[in-house]
Amino acid sequence: MSTQVEMAYRYLKDRILDGTYKPAQKLTESDLSQVIGVSRNTVKQALLKLEQEKLVEIESNKGARIKSLTLDEILNYLQIREVLEGLVASSAAVNINDTQIRKMEDLLENMREHVDSDNLDEYSVKNREFHDVIYEASTNVQAVDMIKIIKNQLNRYHFRTILVPGRTKESLMEHKLILDALKTHDSYAAQQAIQVHISHIRETIDKHYNYLI
Known part of the structure; x- marks a missing residue:
């Protein structure tokens, strides 16, 4: 994992775990790239890693959303x-x-x-x-x-x-x-x-x- 992807991944994960990003909240790659200061592709790679950890859900043409549990x-x-x-x-x-x-x-x-x-x-x-x-x-x-x-x-x-x-x-x-x-x-x-x-x-x-x- 590149340094920038790691940075974006840590930024997002920390905010998921501390409750800044709420369950079911939608995450937009373009918005996150501006906030974190990295490319959209970097954000996408970070989100894919978070999906593997079951912290976000990614749907085709719908983007990413914080995973919500019943x-x-x-x-x-x-x-x-x-x-x-x-x-x-x-x-x-x-x-x-x-x-x-x-x-x-x-x-x-x-x-x-x-x-x-x-x-x-x-x-x-x-x-x-x-x-x-x-x-x-x-x-x-x-x-x-x-x-x-x-x-x-x-x-x-x-x-x-x-x-x-x-x-x-x-x-x-x-x-x-x-x-x-x-x-x-x-x-x-x-x-x-x-x-x-x-x-x-x-x-x-x-x-x-x-x-x-």
Whole structure:
């Protein structure tokens, strides 16, 4: 991939994932080429790569559109993620080291503080970092890669499940149970704890979808 195509690809992908470009929004090559400062052909190549990642849809004579997911597709992705997260956590429980455990303890304490101060944005940041340590500790690199692909699909919807009353405290307790299992290097308990956590996210989105979108 050329430097310019890479630049256009990163520009578009970042704005898809951060919600600047919304699901089902149309993208025009001529407009994007002016905004990014590259040729239309460069934009087209970047869009083709994003299509491969299932972030955009390209139709003949209709141009590109940000891929939109139905509720059923979102729930299916989360069901797949639940299984994959279990595999990753099971592996991480065996391989996690003391430094990583201490980092997770600090992150969990930060999360608790953010719950108490009702700082939900920072809670979400520390939540992501907590899961990143699990991914780092796991030897199942392929499962981690697949989880990240699924997260790319879902992060752009910015489901704020923590806005559902009571969900933040439930989430905090779920993370504590995950950490407890990792600290004892109990693969089965770690797998079960993280799968319960993801299943609760799925159930929350299913129940409160219209409120969260």
